[in-house]
Amino acid sequence: MARNLDNALDNVEMTYQDAILIANDMCADFFKEINEFIEKIKTKINTIGTDDLRLAILHLSLKSFSLADTKEKTLLKQEIAETLRKEKYSQIFNSTDGSIGIRENTAVLQSSEEIVVELIYDYVASAFKTKVDEVHRIVDSLKTILMSKMQELKITNSNMEAI
DSSP: OHHHHHHHHHHHHHHHHHHHHHHHHHHHHHHHHHHHHHHHHHHTTTTOOHHHHHHHHHHHHHHHHHHHHHHHHHHHHHHHHHHHHHHHHHHHHHHOOSOHHHHHHHHHHHTHHHHHHHHHHHHHHHHHHHHHHHHHHHHHHHHHHHHHHHHHHHHHHHHHHHO
């Protein structure tokens, strides 16, 4: 049993490694600029000025706008992958002889590539949705930081006028 379990785990890991490389490749170009920009902001978040914060908010909002369109396209690809998987499964199921159990097993075995492709597109669509959501959260955080800095500036200016 343990050897079968180890083999099953190894098969999952091998398939995962192949699938995640493909999925990450599909996302990389779209996420690269956003990830680099956010890393740059992280390194100077304590020293960034209000004008730079405004520009960062604008830049990320524009990237989110562009990414949202691509996100919707990945959802369409996800639906197409599911439809193609179901189509192949049905074709194989209908063309196979035997009991329902045998036909189902044969259809699953012969459509396993389509199943994995569907899973890849599920992941990609989810990754795009998550990235858009996270960009919105970062923009909201930057807005909060901007408001705090503006309030600090206002207090500092009030104190300077009082002197």
